[in-house]
Amino acid sequence: MRNSDDHALFDEVFLPHLQEAYRLARWLTGNASDAEDVVQDAAMRAFRAIGAADVINPRAWSLTIVRNTAYSWLMKNRPKDVVFAEDLGDADRRSLDHIAAERHGATPEDAAILNATAEEVRKALAALPALFREIVVLREMHELSYREIAAVTNLPIGTVMSRLSRARQMLIGALGQVRP
């Protein structure tokens, strides 16, 4: 039995961020029931860690646990979804950029981004490799700063910036292609 301080701390640190935790898990796993599993699992991890943790930023701390839990879940259940940047060869990187650039070339107007349906936007985001998707989600949906994203993903800020740039380029390319 844990002491009541841990419970109080858990209520104060993790639970207020439940909605955001769920949203992040939803984007990383791609569906509601898996998101729920991930959040439950993350909550358990948070609860176990909370007594010993020195939590300075409860929101970032909670999101970090959810993000890491989601990655473990992805590795176990959908290993193909998780492509690490280190595994992407230069050629692959070029082709990703190339596809994005080519797709975008098909559209005359930026208005295509605005014309895409919500479903198309959702699909384009869901289709990004997880390591790009998470950066966009943390930045645009959770509105975290670069520094916070770097803390949550345990990446250098420079990597956060370059992935965010590339992820946006891919999205713009993909959405540009929707309405030629």
Add this chain to the structure above:
Amino acid sequence: MTPSVLYNDDLTLQAYCDGELDAVAAGAFEQRLAADPDLQRRYDQVLALRARLRGLSEDAPPSDLAARIRATAGARAEPQHHWPWRAMAACLVIGILAGSTPMWLIQHDRLSDQTASVIIGNHIRGALAPQSFDVASSDRHTIKPWFAARVAESPKVPDLAQAGFVLAGGRIDVIGQTPVPTIVYKHAAHIVSVTALPQRETVAPDTTIAGYHLRSWRDGGFVYVAVSDIPESDLAAFAQAFIAEARQL
């Protein structure tokens, strides 16, 4: 066409869009942006993309998720709302002393612990962020309309510079599913956040959670909740000044 923008320029552009450039760099970049159509186009694309992404609706977590998590974490199944008796007694005394201000009188229902916790969370987040508000202004005539454009009812935004609390800006916080306006004041190196909750919320006795003092009162159509790490007596003075000044508006 994909605008031909150099990689480094693109990173600067992204940082600009994300509010990560300091004022000097942002100013310099704005000049370049104005002079470079390719850069301008890329900028428009990033902002259009942002608008679309932020416009996506999000599923809320199942309503019983928190309860289930509490249960599995071995925590209390029910949130216990307990404000310390001593604080309640103190509040009652204050309520009696300040008989002319009935809003101090104790209410049997309370601002829920959860709401208090979210408000403090927002305050902490604000204090850690590069800026603790979405609109920066020391002019109440700027902040009030900014709120009015975003929430159904705009709270009173008194100017408290005379009392030593300088208006710093405003932001919209979200509690549960409800967007609520929060006014940010600066007091020396400290920040005071005042969140205006809808009238159906109830006033709580003063309390302190994790080193942050919390004080609430009812005025007009809102329940105002002030949070800060300034001494309790200073926060009390702040609340008095806010109420007095708001009456004039």
